[in-house]
Amino acid sequence: MAQDVSGHVPKPFWAGLPHTNIHLSTTPDVLHQLYQGVLKHLISWCQSVLTEAELDRRIRCLPRALGLRHFKNGISALSQVSGTERKNMGKILLACLVGSPMTESGITACRAILDFIYLAQYSTHDDETLKYMDDALNTWDANKGYFLRVGVRDHFNIPKLHSLRHYVASIRLLGTTNNFNTEMFERLHIDFAKKGWRASNKRDEFPQMTQWVVRKENVHSFERYTVARTPIPTTIIPQSAPTPRSGYIQDVSLPKNPTVPNKPLARIAKQHHVPNFAAHLLQYMNAVGRDTRGVNAMEYPSLPFNGLDVYYCFKFGREGLTDDSEVRDVVKCSPLDGGCFDTVVVLTDDGAESAGLDGRLFQRLLDSITNS
Secondary structure, eight states: OGGGOOOOOSSOTTTTOTTOOGGGGSOOOIIIIIIIIIIHHHHHHHHHHHOHHHHHHHHHHSOOOTTOOOOTTOSTTOSSOOHHHHHHHHHHHHHHHTTSSSOHHHHHHHHHHHHHHHHTTOSSOOHHHHHHHHHHHHHHHHHTHHHHHTTSOSOOOOHHHHGGGGHHHHHHHHOOGGGSOTHHHHTHHIIIIIHHHHHSOSSSHHHHHHHHHHHHHHHHHHHHHHHHHSOOOOOOOOTTSOOOOTTOSOOEEOOSSOSEEEEEHHHHHHHTTOTTHHHHHHHHHHHHHHHHHOTTOOOOSSOSOSEEEEESEEEEEOOSSOOOTTOEEEEEEEOGGGOEEOEEEEEOSTTOOTTSOTTEEEEEOOSOEEEO
16 A cells, blocks of 8 residues: 555454454544535536636636625636535535536536535435435436546545435434534634634744643633632612513624824815715714704814725624624725625614515615724
């Protein structure tokens, strides 16, 4: 074998273990088997059929969309692809194959693999969803011959590709794939390795990293101890007190630095096509002052500044449908290169529902976001 390493095992250690099926110890792994394995192979085959330059061109032509990463330089130049990047590639792969030299059989084969990858990540399964997984594999088997006919592959004897046939049986025996997905443990590399290395002086780093992790654990343990010993205050809420609506104040965050700092108001009005911008801004500021300080609040005779920081994007937390506070949407509004103006949905009153359209206002951002 390669590198003079013998692959012969005369007697495996598990041969005499009673009531043991060693093959069941290899559970499905969504990250390394599906995304970094099967999808990686599929993308390379598509690059061979379309050529890397053509696939990159199609990827660059895709319009920007919420929840999708825009690979402005394509994907062929990426040397070390992370799991997150591979997921983003899978989201746009099928759209890039439509209208390409790849025939319908090849596109169907790619769709079947993508269907299987997404079906395998269901948090709950029943007989019907497991049948969907089997149907996706059967569709792949019926159309995978396309890659043999065009000369991209000579065979499909790939262990990670073969492992797909064991996913349904593993889910029936051990539960859904999120029970044994290694992706959640990959996150620990950041806490235990990357952050520790950054905290070191980059010389003889292992003892420093170990000491850093031990200190972090001690701080965390002491924090849990103090929380456990601190009595929880009990407050009585009157029955008549109204309960505030959850998420009434939207969590909005701007970039650390503005795209155009202290842009003159006259240039904003001219370049962003906002006539009488200064007059409308003055009117808005005085209206806000009356709402917050009363009708007798002093009004500004003129604006107390001559420029504004201009931002081309901002982020905000999703509201209502999910409890995941880490998921944030990005709204972009830039007049450069022909303009990029996203559409937003704004809650206009307290009666607005997260899953409905009542009490909402659809607005296309026609100007950049400004901040005084």
